[in-house]
Amino acid sequence: MLKISRLTDYAVVMLGYMAKHPEHTFAAGEIADATGVAVPTVSKILKALAKARILKSTRGAKGGYALAHTPEGxxxxxxxxxxxxxIALTECEGERGGCEQSSSCDARGSWEVINRAVRAALESVSLADMARPGGKLPDEYRIPVASIQKSIKNY
Structure with a gap:
């Protein structure tokens, strides 16, 4: 089974909430109250997302965190x-660039195609999609296969 960590799951929940109010600056406590995630965990995630420039942080009495880009962006x-x-399903696509068997692995190219498809699919889903009321996407929403195929070719 493929799984993301609990912190990443919480981050998506938090960002989905923030995406509903994209112009607002949020305090950690406000996000914690709205999402049910503990304040220390919220703070840790907010700092990581600010470091990655997904959020921007502002210091001071009216400070907090806001989206650095539009929810659609x-x-x-x-x-x-x-x-x-x-984002990779196997070690051969991770930062380390391979495993002990990489020099003799015939499956590496196949995994690379799969990893690219997974990345392209995740890149096609925005925070705006995740923030839809009730978490439901319209029936006509589909991950655009043509863009995935194009993205795979460009990797």
Whole structure:
């Protein structure tokens, strides 16, 4: 089973909430109250997302965190990358560039195609998509296969 970490799951929930009010600056406590995520966890995630430039932070009495880009301009892939690192299903596509068997692995190219497709699919989903009321996408919403195919060719 493929899974993202709990922190990344919380980040998507938090950012989905923030995406509903894209011009607002949020305090950590406000996000914690709205999402049910504990304040220390919210703070940790907010700092990581600010470091990745998904959020911008402002100091001071009226400070807090705000989206650095529009909800439509921030992909779920960017959030996952910020908290988990490169998106890959296997080690041969990770930052280390391979495993012990990489020099003799015939499956490496196949995994590369799959990893690109997964990344392209995640890049096609934005925070705006995640913030839709009730978390439901319209019936006609589909991940655009043509853009995934184009993205795979460009990798």
């Amino acid at each position: 921030t992909s779920v892939a960017a959030v996952i990358y910020a908290l988990e690192g490169p």
